[in-house]
Amino acid sequence: MGRGHCGQDIWWHGKLRGCGYRITASREAILEAFMRSADRHLSAEDIYISVHNANPGIGLTTVYRTLEILVDMGMVFKLDFGDGRARYELATAAGQANHHHHLVCTRCKRIIDYTDFIDDEVELLKRTEKGLSEKYKFDITNHLIQFYGVCDTCKTAK
Amino acid sequence: MGRGHCGQDIWWHGKLRGCGYRITASREAILEAFMRSADRHLSAEDIYISVHNANPGIGLTTVYRTLEILVDMGMVFKLDFGDGRARYELATAAGQANHHHHLVCTRCKRIIDYTDFIDDEVELLKRTEKGLSEKYKFDITNHLIQFYGVCDTCKTAK
DNA sequence: CTGTAAATGATAATCATTACCATTGTAAGG
């Protein structure tokens, strides 16, 4: 019952099975790649490369397909930082440890994950979410908050 | 001094000139296309088509180029709703009339612009923005807030 | 252990966006 992090029991097996998906070596390898670099914003190609170390047989197509189902299931969040390729990260619910939002430099595309002010935000988001679900009859599953601006380095670099 | 909406004076001429850009028929046509359908989320192709009615000579390349400078200048906001093409809308600052956020149905990709709860959000965002700018030395120019979920129609359609 | 549908991977196709380059148009300065 809620071990925090898993030992032998693979937490995501149940999730996949529950949605009618099979447990395969590819999917395992891809989820492991996420957990190996939980702090980064991975592109499909990043994952493809990361996965090849342990399992060279996995094709790029499978990576894309797996990412799609993980996103649909809500286990992974798909992000767009405006550099022409999608980025993925393990989803963390509001309130959960490691939940963060993004600060994007529009000049150099640098991304900063911030967790500051998250508590205030979360409180407001909960209220907003509740109001929106009721008014528009939406089942809200996630949110995206990003601030755009010019970072320190780009500012001084003129 | 602040006529609300312009008569003969073209409000955006100064903005372009101020950033070193020239006033051209293409740019005028593209901005008019935005104002003609200020309520929609236009793709580059939407704008290309819309512009062709009045000015058939404008190429798709110019549309993309113009969109890029408008986004850089902050006059237009570039959005990604996950359907593979970028969407654009006239930027409205927080607090300004028509400022809104998006509610995205992950099933059917329908977008709802909502303005509810915006006042509360804006108040929080102002604080967050201030805190973030100070801590990370960012000049924050804009923000993006989107909620994702399943809409009424898709829910009942099972 | 077997049958069946899901999953896979190599390859080709798609399609939004960008690069290129010769030509045209804006607007500053005379």
Add this chain to the structure above:
DNA sequence: CCTTACAATGGTAATGATTATCATTTACAG
């Protein structure tokens, strides 16, 4: 008003991420 420099343009080709196709392999229910 005319000239001139260089920004802006548009057609076309190139790019590159993502998706479709299809024959083969694999998970797993019975």
